[in-house]
Amino acid sequence: MNKDELQIQRIMDGLHCSKEEAEAIYECDKGIDHNEKMDFDLSADKQKIAQKMARTGTRKTSMKETGLNLKTRPRKENATKAAIIAEIVKFLNGNEAFLAQNVTILNKERQISFDLDGEKYEITLTQKRKPKN
Numbered sequence: 001m002n003k004d005e006l007q008i009q010r011i012m013d014g015l016h017c018s019k020e021e022a023e024a025i026y027e028c029d030k031g032i033d034h035n036e037k038m039d040f041d042l043s044a045d046k047q048k049i050a051q052k053m054a055r056t057g058t059r060k061t062s063m064k065e066t067g068l069n070l071k072t073r074p075r076k077e078n079a080t081k082a083a084i085i086a087e088i089v090k091f092l093n094g095n096e097a098f099l100a101q102n103v104t105i106l107n108k109e110r111q112i113s114f115d116l117d118g119e120k121y122e123i124t125l126t127q128k129r130k131p132k133n
Contacts, residue, residue, distance in 0.1 A: 004026070007026055008022045008023055008026050009022075011025050011026060077109075078109050078127070081109040081110070081125055081127060082108050082109045084125060085105060085108060085109060085110070085111075085112060085125060088112055088123060088125075089103055089105060089112060092112070092114055098116055098117075099116070100114045100115070100116050101114065101115045101116070102114055102115045106122070109125070110124060110125055111123065111124050111125070
């Protein structure tokens, strides 16, 4: 069996059709592969309409139209982190081993800024997540 006959046999098996129908399908497939015009192709006018209808674009919509609610939920307070930041500030202000100046809490549960010997420093407190088991 040559390549054409194998392909026709595959069409017959796959589509459960007769040999004549499989040969007709195979000939149409070969024509389509070589960009030949088929009797079922759209006319030029209908082709332009089909291409125009197939074009998609983006449409700007407001959140009210989409029905999405983007209100931010209130952030959950972390009292432990706030207490740690407060203790670090207390330590920096009360320690005489080095004289920290301009000690400022930038974020009450996260960040402290201070000056020491003419240099600026920041301390950022990060809480790690519990490992997933």
